[in-house]
Amino acid sequence: MTERILIIGGSANDFGRETESDAASYQVVNGLVKRGHQIVIADDNPYGFTTEREEIKVIETQLTAPNLVKVIVEEHITAIVASVGGLTAVRLSAEILQILGNDAPKVLGMTLPVMQAAQNTKYLQERLTQLKLPAVQTRLASNVSEAFDAARDFDFPVVVRSVAPVGQTIRLQVEDAEELEGAAETALNRSLTHQVNVDKSIRGYQEIAMVVVRDRMDTTLLIGGVEDMDPVGIHSADSIAITPVQTLPDPMFQTLRDAAFTVARGFNVQGLLEVRFAVNPANEDFVITRVTPYFDRTSAMVVTATGYPLVPVITGLMVGESLTSVRIPSIYADHTALLEPTMDHIVIRFPVFAFGELETAGIKTENRLDTVQKSVGATIGVGRSVEEALEKAIRAAHFNNRNFSPTLMNALTDNEIVEQLIHPRDNRILVLLEALRRGYTVDELAELTKINAFYFYKLQRLNNLEQAVKDNPWEADVLQQAKYYGLSDGLVAKLWDEKYEAVRRYRWDNGILPTYKAFEPSAGEFEESVSQFYSTFESENESERLGDDSALIIGTGAFRLGDGAAASYVMATVADELRSQGLKTILMNNNPTDLTFIPQLGDKQYYEPLEISDVMNVIEIEQPTRVFVPGNRIKLITQLRKMGSMCK
The missing domain is CATH 3.30.1490.20 (ATP-grasp fold, A domain)
Structure with missing residues (x-):
């Protein structure tokens, strides 16, 4: 049956709401149009990329329940999609159901109870009690x-x-x-x-998110689990997040997985659901803190990390298809939709803060992190190890942030170190590294910060590696180890007190070259032709040059004050226009919520830091005839021109 479907947009971008809704909406429109449905989208976002499409009807209106009821009546809407418009769309859909009653369109994939539970923790607690699950x-x-x-x-x-x-x-x-x-x-x-x-309060508990899907036949899948390195008490958007989960014992992991499935069944979800848990590290008791029945930053991270075609799958599930019959892109193996993704790599999301910019503007800021979100965006780092992923994420996020200066860390007194360990700030990762350098033990730091000791052992390895690089200049074996664990050519140059170009040339002369690995949902078990890649320093390379005439489009990276959604919109438009002209496009970025990673915009995608060494590595393997760089990357443009690249 052909439906006339209203997609409620995500409204204007804001802290905690970047362009993940717009990117997901674009893909949902693709899936619904291919199934023959008619699409109306209502939004008031001036930088909406999906609203540029010609095959749908776009209504620009303030997103209020009365306005949407008017649209529903005038456009003869028979169904609503709320799962790609964030909490705003969920709230408005619940209001529409209550206003229109039996005359309301169906909300695809969601029930009224799950919409209410997403907004009201008291209601969530009552429903979880009925399901015999622990709640806050x-x-x-x-x-x-x-x-x-x-x-x-x-x-x-x-x-x-x-x-x-x-x-x-x-x-x-x-x-x-x-x-x-x-x-x-x-x-x-x-x-x-x-x-x-x-x-x-459950401050100090460990935060874990489980992203699951469920179809009308009650088949459930875990798409991914995400672990916050920081304990409860720091907003999840400000936390350093890791997937796959690193520190939970498998029995506990399976307990949370089963609980997430119970929640999806209990709310009769038909599509996507994220369930967030808080686990007491002392006894492994847990509570469920939140349910999120819509596509958000955690879903975007899991999509990036696993390569699983989550948005095409949930589009099919929302309209009644089963996981055995849902249509997915042909690049995937036939049974991919039924496969719980397996990862052979680590992905870390690292928050970006604007304290420095605000202070420069004369605005007093409080750098301490707490339950109120302070970050304005995030980047990811991808690698074969936690160390490599963390190194790449840090330099992708804070390439020009003075709070992340090693000199600043050296100047901290011991009392200041203790104060910042107890009351973390935006640069806490460097404070942790500095504390280890000063002789704090892993057990002491784990007790002070409530961060799992596992991560301090990883940080200690990075400290030891940097010291080894500093003590052994121009040693190829040491450089190979440094590159394998994610140290950039620029950092090595600083440790050796040499120029970046000299380090890069030495690396090339000694055959220390990056290789690229694909994001495959089955970790290579099944034959797939996916086009998303990340770099590491191993022997086998899975990425080949795209073609003789291609364009490399550099994304804007993490959202920052003043250049967020607008810059993302511009670069996505550039990619779309190049594709429409028949040019092969390669997209490079490190922001999992960015529009440039809409699959339809690129023939290939690279998830990499946007530093000169990483960009040059991609240029060397792809040899594009054109390179497009956003205007906010003036330093990168200058460096690329110096290296002889054709920048636009």
Whole structure:
């Protein structure tokens, strides 16, 4: 049956809401149009890339329930897609169902209970209790007095959250009664229903997210698990996130996997669901903290990390196809949709902050990280090891951030080190490395920070490797090891007190060259022709030159203040135009939520840092005839021209 489907857009970009909704919407439109459905999209995002498409009807309107009800009536809408518009689309869809009642269009893939649970932790707790699953203890409050009553029951610290928030969810950690009044008033004002949830604090627990899918036949799959290196108490967008999960014992991992499936069944989800857990490291007790029935930054990270065609799959599941029959792109093996992805590499998402830019503008900032999001974007690093992925993620995220200067770390006193270990800031990863250099033990640091000891052993290896490189200049074996674990040519040059070009030439002369590996959902078990790659320093190369006449398009990297969605939109438009002219396109970026990684825009994609050494490595293997670089990368443009590349 042909449906007339309304896709509710993600609205304007904001902190915690980049272009992942727009990128997913573009792919959903592809799948629905191919199935013969008619598409109407409503959005008020001035940089919407999907709304440029000609085969759909676009309605530019403020995203409110009354406006969307009017669209539904005038356009004879029979179904709604809310899973690619973020929490805004979920909230509006729930309001539409309540306004129109039996006359409302069906919401594909979602039930009203899961929409309500995504917005209201008290309602989520009640539903989880029915499913015999543990939830965060919470109380609903409609005023400041009721918030105080709840806090007295739980004892401090507590977390205050808005119910049905305007924009993204706000979570405020409150340490004592003195802070509670202001936090409650702030959260009440951000709530459309003027209500808040007061939660018992679980600060210090380990955060794990499970991304699952379910079809109408009750077949469930785990697409990926993501582990936050930072404990509960730091907003998940500000945390360093790793996939696959590194530190959970397998029995515990399987327990969480089964719990995520139980939640998907209990809410009768037909498509995508992310379930977020908090695990007590002392006894492995856990609670479920959140359900997310829409495509968000975690889903985008899992798609990148696994290579699994998540958006094409959930598009089919939403319209009633099963996992055995869903249509996916022909580059994948026939049974890929039914396959739980296997990874033979590590992906780390690293947050980007704007404290430096704000301070330069004379704005006072608080660099401490807590339950309120402070990051403005994120990058990823991909490698064969945690060390390699972390090194690549750090330099991709903070290539020009003075807070990440080793000189600044050397100047910290011991008291300042302790203070920043207890109260982490944006540059905490360098503080951790510095603490290890000063002789803090792994056990001491794990106790102070509540970060798993596993990661301190990894950081210690990086410290040892940097020291070995510094102590052994022009040693090929040491350089090979350094490159394998992700150290850039630029960092090696600094450690050797040499020029970048000299290090690069020495590496080439000694045959220390990058190889590229594909993101394959089966980790190479089945024959697939995927086109996404990352670099490492091993023997086998899986990427071959695309062709004699190709264009390399460099993305903008992590979103930053002033150049986020607009810059992403421009570079995606460049890629789209080049493809329309028949030119083969190669896209290079390190932001998993960016528009440039829409599969239809590129013949090949590279997930790499955007430093000169990484860009030159891709240029050397692809030999493109044109290189397009965004205008905010002035230093990179200058370096590429110096190296003789054809930059546009």
